[in-house]
Amino acid sequence: MPKIRSVLTGAHFMNGDVACAEGAIAAGCRFFAGYPITPATEIAEHLSQRMPELGGIYVQMEDEIASMAAIIGASYSGLKAMTATSGPGFSLMQENIGLAVMTEAPCVVVDVMRGGPSTGQPTMPGQQDVMQAKWGSHGDYGIIALTPSSVQEMFDLTVEAFNLSEAYRVPALLMGDEIVAHMWEKVVIPPADKIKIVNRKKPNVPPENYVPFMPDDDLVPPMACFGEGYHFHATGLTHDEHGYPQTSSSEVQSRLVRRLCEKIQRNSDKIVKVEEVMLKDADVVVVAYGIVARAALSAIRRARDKGIKAGLLRLITLWPFPEKNVVRVAEQVKAIVVPEMNCGQLVREVERAARETPVVFLSKLGEEPHTPMEIFEAIRRSS
Amino acid sequence: MVQEMAHPFSKYLRAEVMPHIWCSGCGNGVVLNCFVHALDELQMDLDKLVVVSGIGCIGRTAGYTNTDSFHTTHGRALAFATGVKLANPELEVVVISGDGDLFAIGGNHFIHAARRNVGIKVLCANNLNYGMTGGQQGPTTPLESITTTSPYGSIEHPFNLVHLAAASGATYVARWTALHVRRLTQSIKKMLQKEGFCFVEVLSPCPEIFGRYNKMRSGLEMMAWFKRASVVESFSDPSKAEITAEKIAVGEFVDMEKLSYEKMLHEKISKINEKAMEEVG
Amino acid sequence: MPERIRHAPLDKEKVKSARGEIHLLKDECKGCGYCIEFCPKKVLEESDEINARGVHPPKIVDESKCIVCGFCTAVCPDFAIFVVEKPNKGGS
Numbered sequence: 205m206p207k208i209r210s211v212l213t214g215a216h217f218m219n220g221d222v223a224c225a226e227g228a229i230a231a232g233c234r235f236f237a238g239y240p241i242t243p244a245t246e247i248a249e250h251l252s253q254r255m256p257e258l259g260g261i262y263v264q265m266e267d268e269i270a271s272m273a274a275i276i277g278a279s280y281s282g283l284k285a286m287t288a289t290s291g292p293g294f295s296l297m298q299e300n301i302g303l304a305v306m307t308e309a310p311c312v313v314v315d316v317m318r319g320g321p322s323t324g325q326p327t328m329p330g331q332q333d334v335m336q337a338k339w340g341s342h343g344d345y346g347i348i349a350l351t352p353s354s355v356q357e358m359f360d361l362t363v364e365a366f367n368l369s370e371a372y373r374v375p376a377l378l379m380g381d382e383i384v385a386h387m388w389e390k391v392v393i394p395p396a397d398k399i400k401i402v403n404r405k406k407p408n409v410p411p412e413n414y415v416p417f418m419p420d421d422d423l424v425p426p427m428a429c430f431g432e433g434y435h436f437h438a439t440g441l442t443h444d445e446h447g448y449p450q451t452s453s454s455e456v457q458s459r460l461v462r463r464l465c466e467k468i469q470r471n472s473d474k475i476v477k478v479e480e481v482m483l484k485d486a487d488v489v490v491v492a493y494g495i496v497a498r499a500a501l502s503a504i505r506r507a508r509d510k511g512i513k514a515g516l517l518r519l520i521t522l523w524p525f526p527e528k529n530v531v532r533v534a535e536q537v538k539a540i541v542v543p544e545m546n547c548g549q550l551v552r553e554v555e556r557a558a559r560e561t562p563v564v565f566l567s568k569l570g571e572e573p574h575t576p577m578e579i580f581e582a583i584r585r586s587s
Numbered sequence: 588m589v590q591e592m593a594h595p596f597s598k599y600l601r602a603e604v605m606p607h608i609w610c611s612g613c614g615n616g617v618v619l620n621c622f623v624h625a626l627d628e629l630q631m632d633l634d635k636l637v638v639v640s641g642i643g644c645i646g647r648t649a650g651y652t653n654t655d656s657f658h659t660t661h662g663r664a665l666a667f668a669t670g671v672k673l674a675n676p677e678l679e680v681v682v683i684s685g686d687g688d689l690f691a692i693g694g695n696h697f698i699h700a701a702r703r704n705v706g707i708k709v710l711c712a713n714n715l716n717y718g719m720t721g722g723q724q725g726p727t728t729p730l731e732s733i734t735t736t737s738p739y740g741s742i743e744h745p746f747n748l749v750h751l752a753a754a755s756g757a758t759y760v761a762r763w764t765a766l767h768v769r770r771l772t773q774s775i776k777k778m779l780q781k782e783g784f785c786f787v788e789v790l791s792p793c794p795e796i797f798g799r800y801n802k803m804r805s806g807l808e809m810m811a812w813f814k815r816a817s818v819v820e821s822f823s824d825p826s827k828a829e830i831t832a833e834k835i836a837v838g839e840f841v842d843m844e845k846l847s848y849e850k851m852l853h854e855k856i857s858k859i860n861e862k863a864m865e866e867v868g
Numbered sequence: 869m870p871e872r873i874r875h876a877p878l879d880k881e882k883v884k885s886a887r888g889e890i891h892l893l894k895d896e897c898k899g900c901g902y903c904i905e906f907c908p909k910k911v912l913e914e915s916d917e918i919n920a921r922g923v924h925p926p927k928i929v930d931e932s933k934c935i936v937c938g939f940c941t942a943v944c945p946d947f948a949i950f951v952v953e954k955p956n957k958g959g960s
Contacts (some may be wrong), residue, residue, distance in 0.1 A: 208863050235674050256856045257662025257863070261673045266699040270666035273659065280657060281678065285670065320741035360659045430655040430671060431678050433634040437601070437650050448604050449650060592891050594947045605944065612900035614947020624942060632960065768942040806900045
């Protein structure tokens with residue numbers, strides 16, 4: 205049996221960062237460019253070990269701005285590419301996330317959220333970057349963000365992030381948090397042939413007929429890569445379907461920007477993933493994500509024990525926001541409880557979707573996420 | 588005199604987006620001309636060439652060359668190019684950008700790309716100001732120059748790009764002006780055939796803005812300065828390679844052999860895999 | 869007068885010097901004047917006509933003086949002029 209395997213099939217006890225790194229490898233990632241930052245450093249360290257074993261590339265760039273630029277370059281050279289960071293690095297990456305969106309470069313950006321703003325609390329968890337995930341770069345655009353609640357999901361959702369970024373030619377963000385990244389849990393990695401892998405659409409026309417940014421019906425253009433003879437141009441400037449800059453045309457601006465938004469919005473039914481726990485007859489539903497959802501699960505079970513019909517809508521996809529799911533829940537329940545480790549971010553989206561249904565927001569900052577008791581009390585008060 | 592023949596280099600340029608946006612006498616046109624001239628003399632495989640540019644007038648170059656090309660965000664061309672080259676070392680990656688893009692906002696990426704010695708070829712059109720945005724001072728603006736953000740004369744010492752590139756570890760460093768078209772073309776050819784990080788600076792006329800503010804109202808006057816002041820001092824001390832009204836030191840300053848990043852990476856990967864195979868037995 | 873100037877080269881009939889055929893893409897010209905200024909044989913000068921860009925493109929004064937050095941081709945920022953070597957029929 206060869207010593208170096210790409211997919212580490214089997215059951216493992218590992219931490220979230222390592223699970224994420226192995227998920228990337230299993231998804232086919234062979235390029236990682238990054239910069240050390242607590243609490244995501246272990247992803248870089250693990251990949252600096254694994255990538256050369258697999259003939260892949262680990263390069264430590266001089267900062268997060270360069271890391272983001274490098275993964276777009278690698279993506280355009282045909283590799284699946286990823287970077288990993290936390291809040292301060294995520295802020296630095298925003299301009300180039302915009303470049304990835306504008307040039308429709310598939311790539312994965314992991315943000316292991318920590319206490320912010322600014323340098324904040326590097327070793328403490330947070331959920332303070334969730335709005336930034338959608339709105340962080342300037343301009344209007346659509347983006348995909350997933351959020352894991354367990355170490356297993358750090359593996360699974362990294363694979364999913366790669367698949368989504370390839371399918372929709374958009375950066376896919378994995379919004380982890382310091383606890384999920386640093387805790388150790390059991391991870392089951394399936395055999396390689398059981399892992400679903402999606403690759404970017406390639407053009408099926410010869411170079412002279414290739415129009416690089418002409419979308420198919422799903423609003424996603426097939427992607428040629430450097431060195432394949434297509435001689436195409438891509439730019440961060442507003443461009444027409446041929447990729448050439450069109451900086452004066454309102455018509456081109458409108459067409460391009462709306463397509464970049466619609467590309468995600470229109471396909472949201474295929475993208476959005478949630479977990480529904482005991483929702484069918486629920487009177488009070490907790491909408492939670494990330495590490496907080498673990499406490500929420502405990503809380504609703506306690507509530508059920510006490511006779512309160514509580515349920516949990518766990519968001520796995522943050523963006524595009526699972527609006528339809530929240531609307532459905534809101535129509536059914538007396539109240540929605542939203543616990544977040546921030547001062548009120550995703551709760552605004554929930555409020556918007558929930559309309560008349562009361563939404564109770566539980567804010568927590570610092571070392572610990574909400575305890576199950578805290579969430580249970582809120583459920584009890586709302587029921 | 589016949590008029591029906593197409594320009595011999597037209598195959599290197601995208602007809603749909605020509606003519607370029609550059610002003611009359613702009614050195615960027617000369618840089619582009621020398622670049623495609625070098626490609627032609629080398630009969631370069633255009634399928635394996637990737638042109639990456641940053642933001643600025645020179646940044647439009649990537650849109651004009653009939654190759655795979657990418658126009659990045661301001662200053663990030665070298666970081667992007669690093670990703671391209673390492674992901675596919677078979678590609679010839681050329682960064683064509685300007686003094687502001689490469690050395691102000693992009694300064695950090697420049698010194699690290701040179702330090703790493705990734706096999707990227709950099710062609711820098713140095714027009715001594717930020718042309719695209721209207722002529723502001725930049726990191727190479729000569730002392731006391733008038734620009735739109737130094738109306739009383741610049742009080743910042745400019746970079747000596749040749750010195751900076753040499754100190755950062757480039758394997759090939761040259762400086763020419765837009766007048767030295769032959770030697771510039773030869774330097775471009777040389778760097779396209781060389782291993783490691785290469786840097787060619789071209790002192791380039793910006794007659795409409797920099798020239799006009801600094802008593803050189805036309806491209807011809809700027810070229811006259813280049814002609815009058817240029818001295819070829821190849822392999823002299825890069826730290827002394829100055830650009831002043833009286834003297835422009837040009838030439839090839841560094842030409843050495845150094846194992847490139849991608850070659851070292853390849854060797855490491857081979858070693859690791861050999862070792863693993865040995866252990867398996 | 870030295871020998872070497874009084875006598876023509878012995879291979880005068882065999883070695884032909886280059887003759888140029890200058891192509892002007894007049895409407896591409898932006899009137900920078902580089903080709904005119906830097907031609908070593910002063911083959912070009914500014915014309916009186918106005919091209920599509922509103923500038924005076926160069927005109928050829930005496931194409932027979934062109935030695936196909938190619939400097940105009942190399943220095944033109946706008947790809948508006950190029951010279952090709954004409955097949956040579958007679959001696960220099």
